[in-house]
Amino acid sequence: MTIPRKRKWWAALVAAACAGVAALAVAQPAQAAAGFTVSGTQILEGNGAPFVMRGVNHAHTWYASQLSSLANSKALGANTVRVVLSSGNRWTRNDAADVSNVISQCKANRLICVLEVHDTTGYGEEAAAATLAQAVDYWISIKSALDGQENYVILNIGNEPYGNTNAAGWVADTKSAITRLRAAGFAHQIMVDAPNWGQDWSFTMRDNAASVFATDPNRNVVFSVHMYGVFDTAAEITDYLGRFRSAGLPLVIGEFGHLHSDGDPDEDTILATAQQYGVGYLGWSWSGNGGGVEYLDLVTAFNPAQLTTWGQRLFNGANGIKATSKEATVFGGVQPSSPSSSPSPSTSTPPATAGCTATYAATGSWQGGFQGAVTVKAGSSAITAWTVNWTWPNGQRFTNSWNATVTTSGEVVTAKNAAYNGSLAAGASTSWGFTASWTGTNNAPATVSCTAA
Structure with a gap:
């Protein structure tokens, strides 16, 4: 089995009003020191130490036997891994026992674990996609695996939860998902992916981020954009990241690559600007891509000794993982590059x-x-x-x-x-x-x- 092909984004980046910056701003109250929290644009650990994600995506739900990928990505300098899970709506469900094991392996390898439900990918345009409400149902059903792991786990509600059809629906559905998770007792930091297959070319997430953030009574939401062909110029990248920075809201680049079928991402600017602004990034993906996007593999056949061109760039290049990653202080805070x-x-x-x-x-x-x-x-x-x-x-x-x-x-x-x-x-x-x-x-x-x- 191979990872389902990453969807093409044919829409061009549209113009937006500068007034979006003012609409983003929102006051953020002080947070209790329990698990990851937010302070302005920063992600903080439970002890208040800033944490900047430097890591990879791993397709666990399709390659459940490849848990050694966690240790191997850590060995190359990663401090975070974003783990692909399935709610059972489209692929084989990852149950609570499996998720508990994944978290245990992340902790054993001194990695922060971002868990995401992939079944939501492209809802509204992809007929088989699950809703964000169904993703929340899944999280509630495996809550026992997540309780007490707030210092190690960030909950990414659903991957790319809207396609290009009716992307505006993302706002209400995301707010509802956050509200339901908090009502169910989840204290974890919550990450939300953008619509438009994650690329937010309609700026739906960007222009509504403040109101979505304010929906959370814990004020502990992080926004995630996926940078592929829509982000093929330096101006587009710096403008998008800069808007969140100006608004004082936390953003990570939850996925990105060096090439894509919808255009050629400017990975050099992505990496440089992320480092300049203290924005976390997670490259897609460790290994196992298929359907014509095998070039997004960071290593060949899950072998860490066979870095691809993309893998060499992400791990060993300028502003890459090796040069900028710092281990979470909950594990000791080692900086591999220093x-x-x-x-x-x-x-x-x-x-x-x-x-x-x-x-x-x-x-x-x-x-x-x-x-x-x-x-x-x-x-x-x-x-x-x-x-x-x-x-x-x-x-x-x-x-x-x-x-x-x-x-x-x-x-x-x-x-x-x-x-x-x-x-x-x-x-x-x-x-x-x-x-x-x-x-x-x-x-x-x-x-x-x-x-x-």
Whole structure:
């Protein structure tokens, strides 16, 4: 089975009045420190620490056996995963036991879990789509799995809950859904997706966000836009994100890609502006896309060692996950991109050699574990293959690795290039990464050597 094809959005981005900014603004009361809350444009953890989502979408309901995808996305730096669930209206229902297990796996992998019902996708235009009311029925039916998880779980009521037909109906239906969830006792932060297949080209969500937010007695609603072909220019992206920023309302980019059948999203501006404004983002999607949009896979065949072009961009590119992600403080608050968060010393760079050099760095650390990166650089001549060696100084042990074939013999580590990253031009470099365990001390290897062919 493959993920159903992401729907095309043929409508062009329409003009809107600047008065929308004033209509968005709304006062927000102080919140109790229980689970995620909202303060202006920021998402806060229960202890008041700001949290910015940096993560991926994972199609759990169609690939229930691929729970290792959570650990693998974490290993690449993600701090959040948006998990696709089904209410049973269109696909096989994910019951309370399954959802409890998903939450447990998210917590074990130190990931914040955004749970969404996918059955609502394209309601009004997609005949099989469920209503937001049916999505609420589902959440109420599995409430036992969610109670007490407010520090770890954000509830995304329904994916892309309206197509392009009668998008205005989104306002009343979303307000009703929020009201029903609160009446049922849900204290979680609630995320709402935009209509127009998530892209809000009609600005229905944007221009009604203030009144939707005010509907929630907890004032704890986050808005989610999906950026595909509608957002193919820098002006469209910066204007949309800027409107929510000016209005003081919280927004995340719940889905986006680097290509799409309805146009070519400007992913560079999406990532740069999200970083500038402190807006969270979740790339679509880890793996398993079909129906002609396989290019939206971040890794091939669920293999974290096979990053696609899109995966390389999202995880390793400018303003990407590796460079900007910070772990939730409920797990320790590790920032994978910051060597200063790792035990010291955390880096090891050997003298230059004729063939290649290798630089080791611990890029993030938590109690009992850490993440590392090794950069291999060719010398004055091109190389066709490389091998990196070191000896662990403190009994560290690998738990995962990617972009290299790693073997160990006791403390001795040997890492060889993957099939796709062995050939390097003179002066060019490539990187591979890993997670490992440590106890007591986590010093960098004294010597890291590289030999080339």
